Amino acid sequence: MRTYLVTGGAGFIGSNYIHYMFKKYDNEIRIINVDVLTYAGNLENLKDIEDRENYTFVKADICDKEAISKIFAENDIDRVVHFAAESHVDRSIKHPEVFVQTNVLGTAVMLNCAKAAWELPDGTFKEGKKFLHVSTDEVYGSLPDDKNAFFYETSPYEPHSPYSASKASSDMLVKAYMDTYKFPANITNCSNNYGPYQFPEKLIPLIINNALQGKKLPVYGDGKNVRDWLFVEDHAKAIDMVQEQGRLFETYNVGGHNEKQNIEIINIIIDTLQEMLPADDPRRALVSKDLITYVEDRKGHDRRYAIAPDKIKAEIGWYPETDFATGIKKTIAWFFEHEDWMKNVTSGDYQKYYDDMYANK
Ligand code: NAD
Ligand code: TYD
Numbered sequence: 571m572r573t574y575l576v577t578g579g580a581g582f583i584g585s586n587y588i589h590y591m592f593k594k595y596d597n598e599i600r601i602i603n604v605d606v607l608t609y610a611g612n613l614e615n616l617k618d619i620e621d622r623e624n625y626t627f628v629k630a631d632i633c634d635k636e637a638i639s640k641i642f643a644e645n646d647i648d649r650v651v652h653f654a655a656e657s658h659v660d661r662s663i664k665h666p667e668v669f670v671q672t673n674v675l676g677t678a679v680m681l682n683c684a685k686a687a688w689e690l691p692d693g694t695f696k697e698g699k700k701f702l703h704v705s706t707d708e709v710y711g712s713l714p715d716d717k718n719a720f721f722y723e724t725s726p727y728e729p730h731s732p733y734s735a736s737k738a739s740s741d742m743l744v745k746a747y748m749d750t751y752k753f754p755a756n757i758t759n760c761s762n763n764y765g766p767y768q769f770p771e772k773l774i775p776l777i778i779n780n781a782l783q784g785k786k787l788p789v790y791g792d793g794k795n796v797r798d799w800l801f802v803e804d805h806a807k808a809i810d811m812v813q814e815q816g817r818l819f820e821t822y823n824v825g826g827h828n829e830k831q832n833i834e835i836i837n838i839i840i841d842t843l844q845e846m847l848p849a850d851d852p853r854r855a856l857v858s859k860d861l862i863t864y865v866e867d868r869k870g871h872d873r874r875y876a877i878a879p880d881k882i883k884a885e886i887g888w889y890p891e892t893d894f895a896t897g898i899k900k901t902i903a904w905f906f907e908h909e910d911w912m913k914n915v916t917s918g919d920y921q922k923y924y925d926d927m928y929a930n931k
Pocket of ligand 1: 577578579580581582583584604605606607608609610611612630631632633652653654655656657658672676704705706707737759760761762763764769
């Protein structure tokens with residue numbers, strides 16, 4: 571039975587990945603989820619699988635070398651899937667140091683502990699061990715408004731925000747381990763995800779949540795920045811396929827071929843909410859395009875991200891299966907069914923936690 575060490579599994583993509591993996595492999599795998607539970611980590615995301623015998627949760631910081639080494643010492647880990655990170659650009663602009671700490675130093679600890687556990691006396695690695703580093707297309711910087719310009723695996727790294735700079739640094743560390751030690755790893759650089767369990771600081775869940783309460787819908791700058799949106803389950807599938815079928819030491823870009831301007835996304839969400847809300851639901855009266863409010867632009871706001879997922883399609887056969895119209899309906903339906911989840915993560919307690927965590931950083 572393969573044993574997975576998943577970092578950041580209580581967050582948005584990590585929890586979707588764990589659900590995906592149990593749905594696919596059921597009792598054929600074991601998953602150990604290590605997460606320190608920042609504001610973004612939420613064990614409620616994993617409630618329906620927490621009692622499985624082949625699932626263990628460990629509350630630990632990936633920067634804590636002792637705690638991470640202990641997990642490797644006590645378990646024969648076959649796969650690492652490394653999600654844990656600070657993931658929000660706006661926070662990184664206000665508090666860059668936390669991003670360096672978790673994203674760079676935390677990745678260094680993960681690499682170091684995996685290497686120590688997997689390396690043989692002759693410097694090669696135990697058969698079949700694999701580390702997958704989950705990264706972002708934001709490391710490549712910003713594309714012009716030109717429909718023919720895409721990010722490729724060979725595109726130069728040109729990160730602009732403290733978030734993308736910290737992710738770029740972590741990618742470089744993984745590359746250094748692969749080049750120096752032939753450490754068995756892959757990197758995936760993915761475009762913007764959306765779907766169930768996404769924290770409502772990111773565009774799509776924020777707009778859904780605000781619209782349903784009749785609150786303003788903040789649009790940064792001119793609203794014409796473009797992101798390439800991928801349904802999170804498609805991303806979970808890509809990660810598994812890369813780890814099992816990809817060539818070791820390779821980077822794979824994972825994208826949705828679904829470029830949209832932010833203002834288009836907001837309009838689609840409002841239209842879809844109006845279509846999906848029952849006629850007698852009082853929230854119908856609140857959801858309106860009048861809520862759209864243009865606000866000051868994000869500092870250093872990247873204009874456009876777009877991935878051409880040619881390599882992963884050609885080599886592995888992965889492609890984004892969920893079109894945006896379907897994915898956004900599934901996402902909205904999930905939020906309708908999980909009102910308490912949204913209430914809990916936006917409560918006063920959460921706000922206090924946030925303030926404490928980022929104080930002075
Ligand atoms: P998230 O913020 O929802 O979740 C991050 C998780 O990591 C949380 O559960 C948090 O508690 C945990 N964590 C944070 N610091 C930790 C630490 N020091 N030790 C242990 N756990 C820690 O993030 P997400 O959106 O799920 O993103 C997951 C990964 O995917 C990140 O590496 C991110 O850079 C990458 N990524 C995200 C997107 C996206 O659109 N969300 C796109 C491409 C790549
Ligand atoms: P976000 O979800 O924060 O993802 P990222 O910055 O990693 O791409 O933002 C997506 C886009 O939406 C980005 O161009 C910034 C913009 N945005 C808004 O216009 N308003 C908002 O309230 C937020 C959170 C984002």
